[in-house]
Amino acid sequence: MSIVFNPDSRLFVLSTKNSEYQMKIDEIGILLHLYYGAPVGGMDMSYRLWHVDRGFSGNPYEYQEERGKSLDTLPQEFTGANVGDLRISSLSIRGANGSRSCDLRYKSHEILQGKYKLDGLPYVRGENGTLAVEEDAQSLIITLEDALIGFEVKLLYGVFEKKDVITRSVIMTNRGKDYVRVNKISSVCIDFPYGRYDLIHFHGRHCMERQMERVPVKHDIISIQSKRGMSSHHHNPFVILCDEDTNQTQGNAYGFMMMYSGNHKTEVEKDFTDSTRLVMGLQNSNFAWRLEAGDSVTAPEVIMTYSAEGLNALSSNYHHTIRENVVDAKYYNLERPVLINNWEATYFDFNTEKILQIADNAKEIGIDMLVLDDGWFGKRESDHTSLGDWFVNEEKLQGGLKVLADGVRERGMKFGLWFEPEMISEDSDLFRSHPDWAMTDPERKPMISRSQMVLDMSRKDVQDYLFERMSEIIRDADIYYVKWDFNRSVSNFYSKELPSDRQGEVAHRFILGTYALLDRLLKEFPNLMIEGCAGGGGRFDAGMLFYCPQIWCSDDTDPIARLRIQEGTSYGYPVSTVGSHVSASPNHQTGRSTSLKTRGIVAMSGTFGYELDLTKVSEEEKELMKQQIKDFRKYYWLIQHGEYYRLTDDREQNYFTAWEYVNAEATEALVNIVITDSHANPELPYVKLHGLDPEGWYMIEGGDRKYKGAALMNGGFVFGMLIENMMKEPDNYPSEMYHFVKIG
Ligand code: DGJ
Numbered sequence: 001m002s003i004v005f006n007p008d009s010r011l012f013v014l015s016t017k018n019s020e021y022q023m024k025i026d027e028i029g030i031l032l033h034l035y036y037g038a039p040v041g042g043m044d045m046s047y048r049l050w051h052v053d054r055g056f057s058g059n060p061y062e063y064q065e066e067r068g069k070s071l072d073t074l075p076q077e078f079t080g081a082n083v084g085d086l087r088i089s090s091l092s093i094r095g096a097n098g099s100r101s102c103d104l105r106y107k108s109h110e111i112l113q114g115k116y117k118l119d120g121l122p123y124v125r126g127e128n129g130t131l132a133v134e135e136d137a138q139s140l141i142i143t144l145e146d147a148l149i150g151f152e153v154k155l156l157y158g159v160f161e162k163k164d165v166i167t168r169s170v171i172m173t174n175r176g177k178d179y180v181r182v183n184k185i186s187s188v189c190i191d192f193p194y195g196r197y198d199l200i201h202f203h204g205r206h207c208m209e210r211q212m213e214r215v216p217v218k219h220d221i222i223s224i225q226s227k228r229g230m231s232s233h234h235h236n237p238f239v240i241l242c243d244e245d246t247n248q249t250q251g252n253a254y255g256f257m258m259m260y261s262g263n264h265k266t267e268v269e270k271d272f273t274d275s276t277r278l279v280m281g282l283q284n285s286n287f288a289w290r291l292e293a294g295d296s297v298t299a300p301e302v303i304m305t306y307s308a309e310g311l312n313a314l315s316s317n318y319h320h321t322i323r324e325n326v327v328d329a330k331y332y333n334l335e336r337p338v339l340i341n342n343w344e345a346t347y348f349d350f351n352t353e354k355i356l357q358i359a360d361n362a363k364e365i366g367i368d369m370l371v372l373d374d375g376w377f378g379k380r381e382s383d384h385t386s387l388g389d390w391f392v393n394e395e396k397l398q399g400g401l402k403v404l405a406d407g408v409r410e411r412g413m414k415f416g417l418w419f420e421p422e423m424i425s426e427d428s429d430l431f432r433s434h435p436d437w438a439m440t441d442p443e444r445k446p447m448i449s450r451s452q453m454v455l456d457m458s459r460k461d462v463q464d465y466l467f468e469r470m471s472e473i474i475r476d477a478d479i480y481y482v483k484w485d486f487n488r489s490v491s492n493f494y495s496k497e498l499p500s501d502r503q504g505e506v507a508h509r510f511i512l513g514t515y516a517l518l519d520r521l522l523k524e525f526p527n528l529m530i531e532g533c534a535g536g537g538g539r540f541d542a543g544m545l546f547y548c549p550q551i552w553c554s555d556d557t558d559p560i561a562r563l564r565i566q567e568g569t570s571y572g573y574p575v576s577t578v579g580s581h582v583s584a585s586p587n588h589q590t591g592r593s594t595s596l597k598t599r600g601i602v603a604m605s606g607t608f609g610y611e612l613d614l615t616k617v618s619e620e621e622k623e624l625m626k627q628q629i630k631d632f633r634k635y636y637w638l639i640q641h642g643e644y645y646r647l648t649d650d651r652e653q654n655y656f657t658a659w660e661y662v663n664a665e666a667t668e669a670l671v672n673i674v675i676t677d678s679h680a681n682p683e684l685p686y687v688k689l690h691g692l693d694p695e696g697w698y699m700i701e702g703g704d705r706k707y708k709g710a711a712l713m714n715g716g717f718v719f720g721m722l723i724e725n726m727m728k729e730p731d732n733y734p735s736e737m738y739h740f741v742k743i744g
Contacts, residue, residue, distance in 0.1 A: 001138070002014060002015050002016065002138050002159040002161040003015075003111050003138045003139075003140045003157070003159055004042070005109065005111065009024070009044055010024055010025040010026075011023075011024045011034075011044050011046075012024070012109075012140065012142075013042050014140065014157060014159050014166055015039065015042075015159075015161070016159060016160065016161050016162075016163070016164045016165065016166065016306075017161060017162055017163075017164055018038065018039065018164050018306070018307070018308060019036070019037065019038065019039065019164050019166075019305075019306040020035065020036075020037065020038070020039045020040055020042075021035065021036045021166055022034035022035040022036075022040075022044075022045050023077050023142075024044070024046055025106040026074075027062075028060060028062045028063065028105070029105030029106045029107075030060075030071070030074060030076065030104075030105065030106075031076065031077040031078065031104070031105075031106050031142065031144060031155075032046070032049070032074060032075055032076060032077065033075045033076055033077045033189075033190060033191050034046055034048070034049075034075065035048075036190060036192070036254065036304075036306060037252060037306060037308075038252075038306075038308045048193065048194070049074070049075070049193075050068075051066065051068025051069050051073075052068050052073070053067040053068045054068075054070070054072075054073060054272075054273070057070035057072035057073050057084075057086075058070060058072070058084055059084070060083070060084060060103075070084060071083060071084035071085035072084055072085050072086050072087065073273055073275075075191035075193050075275065076189065076191060077142075077155065077189065077190075078090045078091075078104065078144060078153060078155055078170070078186075078189050079091070079104070079189055080101070080102040080103045080104040080146065081093065081100060081101065081102045082099075082100045082101040082102065083101050083102065083103040087269055087271050087277055088221060088267045088269045088277060088279050089184070089189075089279070090170075090184075090186040090189040090279055090281070091153070091172070091182065091184050091185060091186060092182070092183040092184035092284065093151065093180050093181065093182050093183060094180070094181045094183060095149055095176075095178065095180055095181075096178035096179055096180070097178075099149075101146075102146050102149070102151055103146050103148070104144040104145065104146055104153055105144060105145065105146070105147070106142065106143075106144060107143040107144060107145045107147075107152070108142075108143045109140065109141060109142040109143065110140075110141050111138065111139070111140050112138065112139040112140075112141070113136070113138060113139075114126055114127060114128075114136075114137060114138070114139065115127065115137035115138075115139055115158040115160075115167070116139040116141065116156050116158060116169075118169060118298055118300075118301060119298070120298075120512050120515060120516065121169075121259070121260075121298060121300050121301065121512070121515065121543075122259045122260075122300075122301070122326070122515065122542070122543045122545075122546030122547070123158075123167070123169070123259065123301045123546070124158060124160070124165070124167045124259070124301065124303055124321060124325045124326055125325045125326065125329075126139075126158060126160070126325065130329055131324065131325060131329055132323070132324045132325075132329040132332030132333070133320075133324040133325075133332075135160060135161075135162055135163070135324075135325070136161070137158055137159060137160050137161075138158075138159045138161075139156065139157060139158050139159070140156075140157040140159070141154055141155070141156055141157075142154070142155045142157075143155075145175070149176050149180070150174065150175035150176030150177070151172070151173075151174060151175065151176065151180060152172070152173040152174075152175050153170060153171075153172050153173075154170065154171040154172075154173070155168070155170055156168065156169040156170065156171065158301075160321065160325070163305070163317055163320055163321050163324075163325070164305050164306060164307070164317050165303055165304065165305045165317060165321050166304045166305075167301050167302065167303050167304070168187055168188050168301065168302050168304060169187055169298065169299055169300065169301040169302070170185065170186065170187055170281075170298070170299040171296050171297070171298045171299075172185060172291070172296060172297050172298075172299075173291070173294070173295070173296040174291035174292065174293055174294065174295055174296075175293075175294070176293060177293055178293070179290055179291060179292050179293070180290075180291045181288050181289065181290050181291070181504075182287075182288070182289040182291060182297055183284060183287065183288050183504075184281070184282075184284040184287065185281055185282050185284075185287070185289070185297060185299045186279050186280060186281030186282075186299060187258065187280055187281045187299040187300055187301065187302040188256060188278070188279065188280045188281070188302045188304065189277065189278070189279045190277070190278050190304075191275055191276070191277050192241070192275065192276040192277075192278075193273075193275045194274075194275070195243065195276070196216075196217075196243070196244050197216075197217045197241050197242065197243065197244070197270075197276050198214050198215065198216055198217065198241070198242055198243075198244055198246070199214070199215050199216075199217050199222055199224075199239060199240070199241055199268050200212060200213070200214045200239065200240040200241075200242065200311075200571070201213055201215075201224045201235065201236070201238075201239045201240075201266075202235070202236040202238060202239075202568050202569075202571065202572075203224075203234060203235055203236075204233050204234060204235075204236075204537075204565075204568075205233055205234060206233050206535050206536065206538065206555065207536060207554060207555050207556040207561075207589055208233075208554070208556060208561065208564075208565065209233045209236070209536060209537040209538070209540065209553070209554050209565055209568070209569070210236050210537065210540065210565055210568030210569045210571075211564060211565075211568055212567070212568045212571065212650055214651070216244070217241070217268055217270050217276055218270060219270050219271075219272070220269070220270070221267055221268070221269045222267070222268045222269075223265060223266070223267050223268075224239060224265070224266045224267075225263070225264060225265035225266070225283045226262075226263055226264055226265075226283060227263055227283055227285060227286065228263070228489035228490060229262060229263060229454065229489060229490025229491075229493065229507055229510060229511075230261060230262060230486060230489065230490065230534055230538055230539050231258075231260065231261050231262065231264060231538070231539050231540070231541040231543070231544075232489070232538055232539075233534075233535070233536070233537060233538040235264075236540065236541065236572070237257065237258035237260055237264040237266070237280075237541055237542075238255070238256070238257040238258070238541075238542075238571070238572045239255075239256050239266050239268075239278075239280075240253055240254065240255050240256075240311070240314065240571065241253070241254045241256070241268070241276070241278060242254065242311070246310055246311065247310055247311065247649060247651075248310050248311050248312045248645075248646055248649050249309065249310045249312060249690070250309060250310045251308075251309075251310050252306070252307070252308055253306070253307045253310060253311055253313075253314040254304065254305070254306050254314075255303070255304065255305045255306075255307075255314050255317070255318060255572070256278065256280050256302055256303075256304055257302065257303045257304075257318065257542055257572055258280055258281075258300055258301075258302050258541070258542070258543075259300055259301045259302070259303065259326070259541070259542040259543045259546065260282075260300035260301075260511070260541060260542075260543045261511055261514065261515075261539050261541050261543040261544050262282075262507060262508060262510065262511035263282060263283035263286065263287070263507050263508075264280070264281070264282060264283055264300075265280070265281060265282065265283040265284065266278065266279070266280040267279045267280075280302055281299050281300075282299065282300070282508060283507075286493055286504060286506075286507050287504055287505075287507065287508065288501075288503075288504025288505070289504065289505050289508070290501055290502055290504075290505070300543065303318070303321060303542060305317040305318060305321070311571065311646070312644075312645050312646060312690065314571075315570060315571050315572065315644065315646075316643055316644070318571075318572050318573065318574070319573075319574035319575075319643075319644060320574075322542060322545055322572075322573060322574050322577060323574050323576055323577075323641070326542055326545050326546055327545055327546075327549045327576075327577065328522075328546075328547075328549060331529075331549040331576075335633075335636055336529075336549070336550065336576075336607050336640075337367075337368035337369035337414055337480075337481070338366070338367050338368050338369070338608050338609055338610075338629055338632060338633075339367065339368065339369040339370070339371050339416065339481075339581075339607075339609035339610070340358060340359075340362040340367045340369070340370050340371070340609060340610045340611070340614060341371040341373055341483075341581060341609060341610070341611045342355060342358060342370075342371070342372060342373050342611075343373035343374065343418075343611060344557065344583050344584060344588055344611045344612055345358060345611065345612055345613035345614070346358075346375075346613065347375070348374065348375040348380065348381055348382055348383075350375065350396065351396050351397065351398065352396070352397050352398050352399065352403065352404050352407070354615075355370070355372060355404060355408075356404070356407050356408070356411075357615050358370065358613065358614050358615060359407065359408050359411050359413060360411065361614035361615055361617075361622070362411075362413060362610075362614055363411040363412055363413060364622065365614070365622055365625045365626045365629060366626055366629045366630070367413060367609075367610065367629065368413055368414060369413050369414040369415070369416055369480065369481060369609075370408045370413050370414075370415060370416065371415075371416035371417070371418065371481065371483055371609075372404070372415070372416070372417050372418060373418040373483065374418050374420070374485070375393075375396070376392060376393060376396065376397060376401065376417070376418070377389055377390050377391055377392060377393055378390075378391060378393060378428060378429070379393065380393060383450050383451055383452075383487075384425065384427060384451040385425050385427040385428065385451070386425055386427070386428050387420055387423040387424055387425040387428060387430075387452050388423065388424040388425060388428045388429075388430030388431065388455070389425075389428050389429050389430055390419070390466075390469035390470065390473060391469075392473070400476075400477075401417070401473065401476070401477040402476055402477045402478075404477075405477040405478060405479065409478075414480040414481065415477065415478070415479060415480060415481075416479065416480060416481030416482065416483060416529075416531075417473070417474075417477070417479050417481070417482055417483070418482075418483045418485060419470060419482055419483070419484060419485065420484075420485040420486060420487060421455075421466045421470065421484065421514075421517065422454060422455050422457055422486055422510075422514060423452045423453070423454060423455060423486070423487065423488070424437065424438050424452065424453050424454070424455050425451060425452050425453075426448070426451070426452075426453065427451075430465075431453075434465075436456075436496045437455055437456055437459065437461075437462050437465075438453040438454070438455065438456070439453065439454045439455065439456045439490070439492055439493065439494060439495065439506070439510070440453065440492050440494060441492050441494045442494070442496070444492070446491075446492050447491040447492055449487075449488035449489065449491075450487050450488050452487065452488055453492075454488065454490050454492075454510075456495045456496070456497070456506075456510070456513075457509075457510045457511075457513030457514050457517070458495050458497070458498070458505075458506055458509035458510055458512070458513050459495065459497050459513070462513070463513055463516055463517050463520070466517055467517060467520055467521065467524075470482075470521060471521070471524055471525075474521075474525055474528060475525075479528070480527070480528070480529060481528070481529045481530070481531065482528060482529075482530045482531070483530075483531045483533055483552065484518075484530050484531065484532055484533060484548065485533045485534065485535070486533070486534035486535070486538065486539055487534070487535045488535075490507070490510065493506040493507045493510070494506060495509070511543075515543070515547070518530070518547040518548075519547070522547060529549065530547060530548040530549075531548055531549075531550050531551065531552060531579055532544040532545070532547075532548035532550070532551035532552070533551065533552035533579070535555055536552055536553065536554040536555035536556065537551065537552065537553045537554045537565070537569070539551070540553065540569065540573065542572075542573075545573070545577055549576070549577065550576070550577050550578070550579050550607045551577055551578070551579055552579035553565060553566060553569055553578045553579050553580055553606065555589065556589045556590070557581055557582075557583035557587060557588070557589065557611060558583075558587040558589055558590040558592050558594070559594050559598050559599045559601075559602035559603070559674070559733070560590075560592060560594065560674070560676055560733055561589070561590055561592075562580065562602050562603075563602060563657045563674055563676060564650075564657075566578060566580065566602070566605055566606065567646060567650070567657065567659075570644060570646060570659075574640075574644070575605055575606060575639055575640060575644060575661075576607065576640040576641075577607075578605065578606035578607060579606060579607050579609075580602070580603040580604075580605060580606025580607060580608060580609075581603055581608075581609045581610055581611035582596070582599040582600055582603045582609075582610045582611070582612065582625075582628070583599070583610075583611045583612050584612040584613070585599065593732065594732065594733050595731065595732075595733070595734075595735075596621055596624050596625070596628075597624070597735060598674055598733050598734065598735040600624070600625075600628040600631075601672055601674065601735045601736075601737050602674065602735075604628070604631070604632050604635070604639065604737075605639070605659070605672070608632050610625070631737075635661075635670055635739070637663070638661050638662075638663050638668055638669075638670050639661055639670065641663070641664075642661035642662055642663050642664075642668075642669075642670070643661065643662045643663075643664075643690075643691050644659065644660070644661055645659060645660045645661075645662070645689075645690040645691060646659055647659055647660055647671070647687040647688070647689070647690075648687065654676075654685070655675065655676060655677040655679055655682065655683075655685075656673055656674060656675045656676055656677075656685045656719075657673070657674050657676055658671065658672060658673040658674075658685065658687050658719075659671075659672050660672070660689060660690060660691070662690065662691035662692065666691060666692055666693045666696065666709070666742065667693075667696075667741070667742040668739070668740065668741055668742065669689065669691070669692060669698070669739075669740040670737060670738070670739055670740075671687075671689065671717065671737070671738040671740065672735070672736070672737050672738075673685060673687075673719050673722065673735060673736055674733060674734075674735040675722070675726065675733055675734050675735065676733065678730075678732060678733075681727075682723055682726070684718050684719065684720055684723055685718070685719040685722070685723070686716050686717070686718050686719070687716060687717055687719075688712075688713055688714065688715075688716040688717075689712040689713050689716070689717055689740075690713060692709035692710075692712055692713055692740075692742075693709045693742065694708075694709045694710035694713060695708075695709065695710070696708070696709040696742045696744065697709070697742065697743050697744045698712065698740045698741065698742050698743065699740070699741055699743050700738050700739065700740055700741075701738075701739040701740075701741055702739075706743065707740075709742075712740075719736065721736075722734060722736050
């Protein structure tokens with residue numbers, strides 16, 4: 001049993017293979033958080049609580065004679081508000097009488113077999129029969145309430161024993177008679193009463209997403225958030241809390257990943273007792289949800305994991321969970337198509353003939369799918385117009401989309417198409433006929449970005465229109481794949497359909513509307529494959545991955561810049577979800593020139609494809625591309641399902657980046673290196689490999705030396721040949737991929 005409740009000690013113990021999580025109901029019904037970390041054998045960890053009377057930390061009424069027991073210092077599983085805990089809180093509410101107080105006490109709990117599901121929100125899947133890898137998950141639902149006002153908070157836990165994962169979500173219900181306004185809702189609150197921590201988070205910008213940053217947690221509040229209506233390029237909804245000395249291979253690390261694609265916030269506070277609290281949930285500056293009697297609101301799910309063996313192991317837990325329990329199981333054993341996308345090849349300037357020329361070349365080198373990007377609809381000659389007018393532009397695509405799609409299929413490839421469903425151009429027939437569908441404030445000029453506005457996805461009529469337009473096109477042209485783009489931050493959150501006191505719900509309803517549309521389309525077209533995208537990786541989150549098996553990782557296709565973006569992404573997300581393409585050199589975003597080989601090696605750490613004008617590449621380049629595609633297919637399962645290890649660490653300030661994949665049996669490993677900075681007379685790049693059989697013997701395919709697994713892992717591997725070649729023939733960013741095969 002991974003969930004045990006002891007009625008005598010009122011202790012909850014949630015166990016996974018390598019972690020334990022404890023909560024306890026105290027004498028007056030406060031749900032204490034006792035412990036999260038390496039297994040402690042079920043020992044009641046309340047011995048660590050020391051009730052010191054600290055000045056200015058008052059007591060619940062029942063504890064007035066026990067001054068050491070204050071909500072301000074007790075570690076809590078989920079806080080109320082305005083009743084004595086003056087640290088960051090898990091919720092904020094306002095009752096009809098204006099009171100903002102909420103005093104939560106334990107009411108009941110239930111333990112269920114299988115994993116709970118959420119209605120209208122993505123969740124980690126746990127029902128056997130629908131999973132790629134079967135697993136017996138269990139759920140715990142604890143109900144807390146403020147009995148005075150009838151406010152109920154259900155805490156949901158899903159325990160995935162083998163994956164070392166615990167999921168959390170929260171449902172708030174108004175069981176009182178009057179309405180209640182929820183001004184803040186969190187999915188997770190967790191207290192670490194002891195220890196010194198670093199916070200790792202992933203910030204960025206368009207074309208430079210998920211840059212790993214590590215900061216010490218000091219006596220203040222760190223806040224990582226997005227108010228952009230999207231999970232954002234700027235702050236990924238994923239953080240790691242770890243010991244100060246944790247590195248890739250050792251030390252305690254705790255991950256918190258929100259399965260959500262909209263506004264989110266994570267706060268981390270180290271308080272006056274040196275206790276660290278993390279709260280993760282919906283960003284609340286634009287949030288206010290009105291609950292009439294009987295109504296509920298749900299906080300998105302957070303995937304928590306713990307590793308005692310550093311950051312690589314923490315990432316591995318996420319990689320398995322996302323591949324096996326978040327992404328639709330049908331993609332687990334399905335080899336994804338190697339694609340050619342026309343965006344960086346043609347931008348808006350294409351017609352049927354041009355695309356078919358690209359298709360001819362794509363076929364020749366062995367590509368599986370052609371994706372037609374932006375510009376095929378309405379009067380879309382530039383990014384100033386036509387979003388929302390999802391009708392084929394027959395001036396560009398003579399004879400319609402089907403002619404082109406059939407042409408691509410005749411060449412033996414699948415056909416994919418770009419949409420940007422949630423957007424509307426001011427210059428569009430859709431806006432002219434439905435101005436109220438754009439999300440704008442009444443009488444105020446809207447914020448325009450990339451010449452576009454955002455559709456009010458909270459409206460059913462908007463969802464219906466998009467469903468109908470997209471379905472018709474997908475059906476008529478028999479489309480296999482959709483690239484689902486989203487190219488601006490959201491502002492002017494306002495729905496003309498909602499009353500004034502519900503406008504604070506729009507940002508969340510917007511995302512619920514997007515999820516509803518995704519869900520509906522996937523039910524209508526169960527074989528449709530959707531690749532998420534938001535100006536590259538602006539919505540690279542586990543929420544989108546519930547619907548889309550892969551996401552375009554960044555609009556920056558420069559392989560050297562991509563190394564950092566993909567490395568940052570790898571902390572939480574598996575390679576099988578990372579859309580990555582070989583593009584032209586010099587690169588369109590950075591102007592940097594790199595070899596086709598290096599571009600190939602970096603793009604192969606993803607779902608792999610090309611995004612350049614294949615009619616303009618030389619025969620020699622085509623030959624290399626053919627080989628790259630063959631290599632990618634050869635290593636496909638090793639790359640997509642292998643254990644992934646970062647061999648270099650940002651903190652070491654190397655002049656190279658190296659990473660490794662090892663299959664489950666440890667019979668094969670693929671070791672990649674890219675030199676990222678040119679040094680004359682350079683040091684020899686050196687790494688220690690991971691995951692091999694220490695007793696086994698390995699050879700590099702094509703080489704003649706034997707290496708013992710233990711030697712490669714403890715004594716390391718030197719990239720001597722790469723440096724020797726580089727010194728003979730200087731090359732800016734040389735790279736290599738070494739295939740180690742176990743021979744005995
Ligand atoms: C942003 C995407 O990330 C690009 O790949 C491309 O699809 C453009 N939008 C098209 O407008």
